[in-house]
Amino acid sequence: MRRTVFPHKLLPWLLLAPQLAITLIFFYWPAAQAFRQSVLREDPFGLSSTFVGLANFRKVLNDPAYLNALQVTVIFSVLVAFFAMAIALFLAVQVEKIIRGKGFYRTLMIWPYAVAPAIAGMLWLFMFNPSFGTLAWPLRQMGINWNPLLDGDQAMALVVAAATWKQISYNFLFFVAGLQAIPKSLLEAAAIDGATKRRAFWTIVFPLLTPTTFFLLVVNTVYALFDTFGIIHAVTSGGPGKATETLVYKVYNDGFVNLIMGDSAAQSVILMVIVIALTAFQFRFIEKRVHYG
Amino acid sequence: MDNGTHSPLVARGAARTLAHLWMILGVIIVAFPVYYVFIASTHSVQTILRPPLPLLPGSEAFENYRAAFSGEINRIGGVSLWRLLGNTTLIAVGIAVGKIVISMASAYAIVFFKFPFRMACFWLIFITLMLPVEVRIQPTYKVMVDLGLIDTYAGLILPLIASATATLLFRQFFMTIPDELLEAARVDGAGPWRFFKDILWPLSLTNVAAIFVIQFIYGWTQYLWPLLVTNSNEMNTIVIALKKMISFADADTPWNLVMVTSVLAILPPILVVVLMQRWFVKGLVETEK
Numbered sequence: 311m312r313r314t315v316f317p318h319k320l321l322p323w324l325l326l327a328p329q330l331a332i333t334l335i336f337f338y339w340p341a342a343q344a345f346r347q348s349v350l351r352e353d354p355f356g357l358s359s360t361f362v363g364l365a366n367f368r369k370v371l372n373d374p375a376y377l378n379a380l381q382v383t384v385i386f387s388v389l390v391a392f393f394a395m396a397i398a399l400f401l402a403v404q405v406e407k408i409i410r411g412k413g414f415y416r417t418l419m420i421w422p423y424a425v426a427p428a429i430a431g432m433l434w435l436f437m438f439n440p441s442f443g444t445l446a447w448p449l450r451q452m453g454i455n456w457n458p459l460l461d462g463d464q465a466m467a468l469v470v471a472a473a474t475w476k477q478i479s480y481n482f483l484f485f486v487a488g489l490q491a492i493p494k495s496l497l498e499a500a501a502i503d504g505a506t507k508r509r510a511f512w513t514i515v516f517p518l519l520t521p522t523t524f525f526l527l528v529v530n531t532v533y534a535l536f537d538t539f540g541i542i543h544a545v546t547s548g549g550p551g552k553a554t555e556t557l558v559y560k561v562y563n564d565g566f567v568n569l570i571m572g573d574s575a576a577q578s579v580i581l582m583v584i585v586i587a588l589t590a591f592q593f594r595f596i597e598k599r600v601h602y603g
Numbered sequence: 604m605d606n607g608t609h610s611p612l613v614a615r616g617a618a619r620t621l622a623h624l625w626m627i628l629g630v631i632i633v634a635f636p637v638y639y640v641f642i643a644s645t646h647s648v649q650t651i652l653r654p655p656l657p658l659l660p661g662s663e664a665f666e667n668y669r670a671a672f673s674g675e676i677n678r679i680g681g682v683s684l685w686r687l688l689g690n691t692t693l694i695a696v697g698i699a700v701g702k703i704v705i706s707m708a709s710a711y712a713i714v715f716f717k718f719p720f721r722m723a724c725f726w727l728i729f730i731t732l733m734l735p736v737e738v739r740i741q742p743t744y745k746v747m748v749d750l751g752l753i754d755t756y757a758g759l760i761l762p763l764i765a766s767a768t769a770t771l772l773f774r775q776f777f778m779t780i781p782d783e784l785l786e787a788a789r790v791d792g793a794g795p796w797r798f799f800k801d802i803l804w805p806l807s808l809t810n811v812a813a814i815f816v817i818q819f820i821y822g823w824t825q826y827l828w829p830l831l832v833t834n835s836n837e838m839n840t841i842v843i844a845l846k847k848m849i850s851f852a853d854a855d856t857p858w859n860l861v862m863v864t865s866v867l868a869i870l871p872p873i874l875v876v877v878l879m880q881r882w883f884v885k886g887l888v889e890t891e892k
Binding site: 314315316318319321322323325326328329330332333335336337338339340341343344347397400401404405407408409411415416417418419420421422423424425426427428429430432433434435436437441442443444446447448475478479480483484487507536539540543544558561562565566571574575578579581582585586589 | 651652708715727737750770868884
């Protein structure tokens, strides 16, 4: 709290008004509606609705299609978070060894950050398009029956690749910042003690990077859950079959395309709980960071 | 480095060369998709449809880009390329500027004034972090319909300018301004506006630049929101238009023009990030940590 403040009474409210208005109209009101609809069921004509308690949730959680979407989401998120972080960390470690040309590599590494997820998906689809993709061509030559538009696993591989590719930039920047914060004297001491580079990395560097890694784990999970909607929508539309239908894609599809309100609202509420849990986790961990940061 | 190299200097040189090789490989993987689409945009449809694509630019570049800008996109997408670029720029700049204005205003109110429910307001803004569009798609759409905001620029921009992260960042930054500075300004008779304009704004410029880059990218790359609140082709962003071109893909799709559109959808945000790299990297790493 500051000691000195301006004495005005009305002005702060005027300053806050735009942000609060937008927040209430476009965030809180719809979120409250999602909660309300999640415990109601509308008749097919949308004329009346009855309170059904948790029935929508029971229905959603027992729906094989929903459980499939849950499984797809978990597989997709784990793969994207793992590869995006592992590749970024590896490259960040390499770039730290370099003295001249760091800026040049960084400039080239940050491109994908600026590419829209949907377009990232399209780029990968162009390269791996079964009919004219240049990179699909060698796969065919090798005798692989490559067709991500028909094969669920191949479709999954394609969206994971696109989503990972886009997130490497972000992770790279954070890992570079994290590595730069590690005191060089520690590594020199380890070298004098005869530790190999590999050993020094796993016993000194990696543990000291834990805060960055945890932070990125949360960010990457949120990214894989929500921001990749564009990739899925543009590349596979959840298909083939339901092989790449994630939770967010399903909420969109049920609420907006198939117009099943109660189910869609219940799914929204479940997603909200997931986001709240992730955010709470992130902030608890940031609190901890402060102690040794 | 225990593989028999005797001189530590030689070992270090070898490690550095290896690091360069890895980075070159990494950069190739990272930059290749963008390069690929750029190369494709300079070839004729026939060349694109006959893989593998040459690795060097073709001779059709001028012709493809000329055709795309002079109405060919209009024929396949129902709206001109200029309009698409204009829409997307307007939305991206609108969102970035809007976010900066309203989050600076609210952070200013929360930090430099004392009023009832001050912290309640802060939390109210903060909690929106947990309510992304994706978790409230359907009810938000209904609000948009009720307010008549479908197919309007206001509908595309306004709901996206509330920003917990930007408010948080400005609040943090404002709290580092020493009390003495405010006291001195007040002794000199400066009101809230003078203090903001002459002291706070100049000090905030680096943060403003960083947030501008991050939010410009955020606005340019929006997907779900424009998909929900626009029906008319006239209101398409370039990303949505591209998706529409591809989803109606058939044998006659002019892939060369699709590639040109892709390049133009990618280039402006890449330029912003690369040219404003210094502020962007600093802002990104500092805001989120």
